[in-house]
Amino acid sequence: MSDPQRPRASLRTAVVWDVLEEALNRRVEATGRKTLDVLDTGGGSGNFAVPVARLGHRVTVVDPSPNALFALERRIAEADVADRVRGVQGDIHDLFDVVERGGFDAVLCHGVLEYVEDPAEGVRHAVEALRPDGVLSLLAAGLGGAVLARALAGHFNQALRALTDPAGRWGDADPVPRRFTAEQLTETVEAAGVEVGAVHGVRVFADLVPGVLVDTEPGALDALNRLEAAAAELPAFHSVATQLHVLGQKRG
Template sequence: MRDATRQAVVWEALRAVLSERAAATGRESLDIVDAGGGTGGFAVPLAKLGHVVTVVDPTPDSLAALERRAAETGVGVKGLQGDAADLGDLIAPGSADLVLCHSVLEYVEDPAGALGAVAGVLRPGGVVSVLAANSVAAAVHRSLAGHFDEARRVLSDPDGRWGDRDPTPRRFSRDALTALLGRAGFTVGDVHGVRIFADLVPGMLAEGDPDGLIALEKEAAAHPVLRDIATLLHVLAHR
């Protein structure tokens, strides 16, 4: 359910970007880089739409799974081993129309450096799609689990972490994430909330009406208040 909800909201935003960039460039086939794209959950469907997709990921096993997935789907996706910060060494400067940076900034050593590398491979007018964990949501979720001290720590911790056992190295508020993109030279556009309700409603209710929940998530994704409590923040920004 979480993956379906995440993909429904993000794909709706990506389809608009793909249409806009195709109109702006006059090319139906766009050059796309998926930084940290793993096994190709986004990359393979994008290739199936006719785009030229390159996945950069540090994990050999993920790249092998990507290759198998692409072959089973009958599309070609190029896989390169490396981190987001290595994009400048792996991808030609100014060669990408769209870069996906999904669930990457939480884990890289230097988020600003990673976004700088993303900016370097984008063409003028190109778009980065950033998906990142939301610190506000983490505080909500820890409090609902009865961990009030941890919820308070999330709100005061500069990395949005609830403790030493927190598996996520850092989280971002909407303001912090958009400011980070701005400092990297991007013009921030749409900001969406992903998994606003999906991680709050009981699983039995979610499973009882998955289509209704996805429709609700889509409707709430751009709500100026609700998006700020989403588990994930999705930001589109132009170079």
């Protein structure tokens, strides 16, 4: 099953979705249960929650934004999965005020670590929400992609600042509070008790290619998606990816 959120948005989600769907299928086989309990922290309006629910799983979305949760309600109603998705207001640091500790087969932590005060604590909470051998899907902003993008735009001082800044920020106007290297993410995940299965570079090329080429050139979108998928697992491209995806399993 491919990501239903085509076409342009698929450049941002296709690699992660394909990997996540495969991991959920393996979890189904391992547990013998067709329906899994999935937690989507920072899940917003349901970009991943809805496709996961369409697979037949129960999804709890935790997000601090009332507006995002309102949009989630509309979206799950339109997708006819309201019986399998529930949204609750909260964040990763206060996670167990709103969900059960150790109650989930999979936890999605996408686009969260960039914005929290203590990323390591955020990862620990995500892992503590998992059942033994549960799946962790972690997606966060990559340092190298930001440096490359600023340099290609001619903002060389900003590129240098991002490269040398402890948080990976290119300036005071940078909308992303924190970025990571693949090594930083894997070390944090492993320290929280997760065995890393794979690391993927996400949006290696998509953010660098002019949109007009993708939108007007016949077959360009599919070709770019194939290129992204081919490069995603190659370590050589992790250092220039806009986002980094870490997939792992909680140690039993």
